[in-house]
Amino acid sequence: MKEQLGYLVEIQDIDKAICELKEKKCRLPEMIEEARRSFDTAKANLETAKTELDELTKKRREKERELDVHEEKIAKLKGRLNEVKTNKEYQAHLIEIESSSQEKGRIEEELLTIMETLDSRKGDLKEEEKLISEEEKKLDVEITRVDREIEKIGDGLKELGSVYQAISSKIEESLLNDYLHLKAIRKDIAVVPIQNGACLGCLLQLPPQLIAEAKKNDKIMTCSYCHRILYWPPHYVETRKGAAN
Ligand SMILES: [Zn+2]
Structure with missing residues (x-):
């Protein structure tokens, strides 16, 4: 009877070990999900950064066109200065040139701000790209690790199963x-x-x-x-x- 009790305790230990391995196996896919979530977040951040960059580039082109229009306008106004006949007309022309030049200056400042933001966003984009490749690597490593772990657990379960069979066959x-x-x-x-x-x-x-x-x-x-x-x-x-x- 002493032996029988010993066998019982042993198969109980094996049952416990089998149970722990099965629980561990259940938790493993969650680890991949964690890595996948980080990767997805990095991907979403990269998309946002790209969209922002596209919008800024569009804005820069718009401002450049606006600037061209104003430069043309100023050049035309200056060209016509010699054609005006009265002093009053001349003064009005000068005021128009002055106001257009001020507008041009404002557009130039806006363009500068856009270009500075664009440079900084380009830097951000590079960071996001670096991050996403790191997250992708981490995800790959995690998938490989979990696959190996699942395989190892499968082997462990097989081994425990045969030990269980051997011991339980000795029990009444x-x-x-x-x-x-x-x-x-x-x-x-x-x-x-x-x-x-x-x-x-x-x-x-x-x-x-x-x-x-x-x-x-x-x-x-x-x-x-x-x-x-x-x-x-x-x-x-x-x-x-x-x-x-
Ligand atoms: Zn009791």
């Missing part, structure tokens, strides 16, 4: 069924040690008579409250040592 059928039933209803551990006179599953104090029986270790004892299978720790340790030798 009814005992194994009891274990599986307990595991299903308790949703955690089914085989627990006795510690400080209590069942480590439900933490309730066990009757001294039951503990005395469990210490003998010649039959399967269960907790009077939670019905988990009990074992007396020193015997279990001995069994495992024995199995290892």
Whole structure:
């Protein structure tokens, strides 16, 4: 019976390890999603920067055209200065030239501001492009890493599965069924040690008579409250040592 208990604890450990590996496998795709989200954000930022740059370039062309129009206008006005006949006309012409020159100056200032912004946005765009290629690399690395991890987990699960088969085949059928039933209803551990006179599953104090029986270790004892299978720790340790030798 001592051996049987040892096997039960071992398959419980294997079940726990299988469960942990499966949970880990479930969490892995989320890691890729995180990297993909960063990549998508970088992509969206790059698109915004490109649109902004296009709009600024369009504005620059518009201002350049506006400037050409004003320069032409000023040149024409200056050309006509010699043709005016009266002093009054001449003065009016000069005022028009002056006002057009002021307008031209305003357009030049606007153009300068646009060109400065354009230069700085071009720099931003380069940064965004650098960032997106970094995020893309990170995403690729993450996908490869997760794929490898999934493969490794698959191998681990296969190995644990065969060890489980080997050990469970040594356990009496009814005992194994009891274990599986307990595991299903308790949703955690089914085989627990006795510690400080209590069942480590439900933490309730066990009757001294039951503990005395469990210490003998010649039959399967269960907790009077939670019905988990009990074992007396020193015997279990001995069994495992024995199995290892
Ligand atoms: Zn209990």
